[in-house]
Amino acid sequence: MTTTPTPAARVPGPRAIETAARRRRLLEAASELAAEGGYDAVQMRDVAAKAEVALGTLYRHYSSKDQLLVAALAAQASELQRRLALRPPRGATPADRVTDVLRRACRALEREPHATAAMVTALSSPDPDAAAAKFEVYATLRTIIADAIDGHDTGDISEFDGVLRVLGHVWLSTLSAWVGGMLSGPEMTADLTAAAHLLLDGRA
Amino acid sequence: MTTTPTPAARVPGPRAIETAARRRRLLEAASELAAEGGYDAVQMRDVAAKAEVALGTLYRHYSSKDQLLVAALAAQASELQRRLALRPPRGATPADRVTDVLRRACRALEREPHATAAMVTALSSPDPDAAAAKFEVYATLRTIIADAIDGHDTGDISEFDGVLRVLGHVWLSTLSAWVGGMLSGPEMTADLTAAAHLLLDGRA
DNA sequence: GCCAAAGCTGCAACACGTTCTACCTTTCGG
DNA sequence: CCGAAAGGTAGAACGTGTTGCAGCTTTGGC
Numbered sequence: 112m113t114t115t116p117t118p119a120a121r122v123p124g125p126r127a128i129e130t131a132a133r134r135r136r137l138l139e140a141a142s143e144l145a146a147e148g149g150y151d152a153v154q155m156r157d158v159a160a161k162a163e164v165a166l167g168t169l170y171r172h173y174s175s176k177d178q179l180l181v182a183a184l185a186a187q188a189s190e191l192q193r194r195l196a197l198r199p200p201r202g203a204t205p206a207d208r209v210t211d212v213l214r215r216a217c218r219a220l221e222r223e224p225h226a227t228a229a230m231v232t233a234l235s236s237p238d239p240d241a242a243a244a245k246f247e248v249y250a251t252l253r254t255i256i257a258d259a260i261d262g263h264d265t266g267d268i269s270e271f272d273g274v275l276r277v278l279g280h281v282w283l284s285t286l287s288a289w290v291g292g293m294l295s296g297p298e299m300t301a302d303l304t305a306a307a308h309l310l311l312d313g314r315a
Numbered sequence: 316m317t318t319t320p321t322p323a324a325r326v327p328g329p330r331a332i333e334t335a336a337r338r339r340r341l342l343e344a345a346s347e348l349a350a351e352g353g354y355d356a357v358q359m360r361d362v363a364a365k366a367e368v369a370l371g372t373l374y375r376h377y378s379s380k381d382q383l384l385v386a387a388l389a390a391q392a393s394e395l396q397r398r399l400a401l402r403p404p405r406g407a408t409p410a411d412r413v414t415d416v417l418r419r420a421c422r423a424l425e426r427e428p429h430a431t432a433a434m435v436t437a438l439s440s441p442d443p444d445a446a447a448a449k450f451e452v453y454a455t456l457r458t459i460i461a462d463a464i465d466g467h468d469t470g471d472i473s474e475f476d477g478v479l480r481v482l483g484h485v486w487l488s489t490l491s492a493w494v495g496g497m498l499s500g501p502e503m504t505a506d507l508t509a510a511a512h513l514l515l516d517g518r519a
Numbered sequence: 520g521c522c523a524a525a526g527c528t529g530c531a532a533c534a535c536g537t538t539c540t541a542c543c544t545t546t547c548g549g
Numbered sequence: 550c551c552g553a554a555a556g557g558t559a560g561a562a563c564g565t566g567t568t569g570c571a572g573c574t575t576t577g578g579c
Contacts, residue, residue: 154536155535156535156536168556176536228441237354274513277481280484280492280506287487287491291449292441293446305480309478330576334526355565359566360565371568372528374567375525375526380567
């Protein structure tokens, strides 16, 4: 009796653990394939095989390719947020801090261009199955910008709501343009920096 | 000799006329199918059939579905520009005129939601074949905004280059979000209006 | 005139996202 | 303990974008 045989029935149970592990493997497989060859290289049969899961199971968890990729992006955005909490953006003014965050984020994304392209492609697909995951990504991105605007003190962020929304749009659009080859990396950064200064300089 | 038999060899020739007519029919067919059922309803076999053209011919002119749809969008953007030249935007300040233009454009787009969805979907696809047509659309949109900023007089637009780029990004991103169901029509207009005022009020 | 190139046609074929079927195993409320 | 529900597997099958092919006609330079 020293090693409680069935501890409390509140532990997940082996089946649930297996299921969670499968989901994790699926996201990992998708990310790896995306990093290697971009959107087209993420083929559902390959993802399933790489995660050692049946194709039907993949579709049970992620009901479309775009949903899968957006979920992977959401996970990555969360991790970016976590890293930013550890090393907060530097800069005296809101505009400087926002610029710093966006620049860092872009550098990280440019380091894995294929993966970024795949995930941004999925993010800008109109697939309604992916809507929930897209909301999550949007929310995370806006939180990241909001945290940069108020340098971890402050209160009245609500005043910046419009700025926040506009900056979010510019971020997504520049990313999308970069992925589509319409904008180079430096141009993307330049547009983002310009937007941050236009929207934030001379305000609060 | 009164009716010059072969006028000057500078006239297009019957073959070229036929070819041009085929291209026009293809764009029309694509637009109609898009208006009826959106992106998925634009099926290449159906477009070819509706335009009374072989599938291979469709691909000779437009090397992908996305390129075809972006070309249709480019044509529509040109027409919007023409209509705007006839009825210039109203408003005393640049921000007011830009808001007026964007509001009008959005209303036009919301009137054909399926067609808009199809074309915006194609526009935000990363298809490199469509890059040239995408550039054309981007350029037209920026010209439209630029014309609204300077009320058909003025000179130094270059000073507004950053504003122009940022507004273009916001326009595309809100459209994309609207198509993806992440933003309602009024929300889209609100974000655009907010951006115009944030970027233009208190400047020149 | 003649011939290569360009442009078309009709149709077969392929690839990959997605769906469906048939069947098995584990979990859990009664 | 039982039976239904949930979650899995293997694999066939379907739809649609895209490509390839064989042959036809028109065009334009020589």
